[in-house]
Amino acid sequence: MMNTIIYASKNGYTGMLYGKSSMIIQDKDGVEVFHTGFRKANTYDELVEQVETYPDFLKLLKNLHDDEEFDEDDDI
Numbered sequence: 001m002m003n004t005i006i007y008a009s010k011n012g013y014t015g016m017l018y019g020k021s022s023m024i025i026q027d028k029d030g031v032e033v034f035h036t037g038f039r040k041a042n043t044y045d046e047l048v049e050q051v052e053t054y055p056d057f058l059k060l061l062k063n064l065h066d067d068e069e070f071d072e073d074d075d076i
Contacts, residue, residue, distance in 0.1 A: 005017040005018075007048050014030075015048075015051035017039065017047050022035075022036065022037050
């Protein structure tokens with residue numbers, strides 16, 4: 001059985017690596033806010049990096065959404 005790796009950040013997010021390629025991130029209330037079956041992270045340190053930078057990722061998405069020049073056909 002594959003090991004599950006969990007990291008809880010002071011930023012309020014908790015990440016979990018499980019299975020062969022799955023990862024989830026939950027908010028401070030335990031609500032799943034991100035889920036993928038195709039992760040690149042496989043170690044505790046890589047999970048820490050993903051969880052610690054998740055708020056920056058959300059800001060990037062919001063900025064792209066709010067940018068008047070953003071075109072849905074643009075590469076992200």
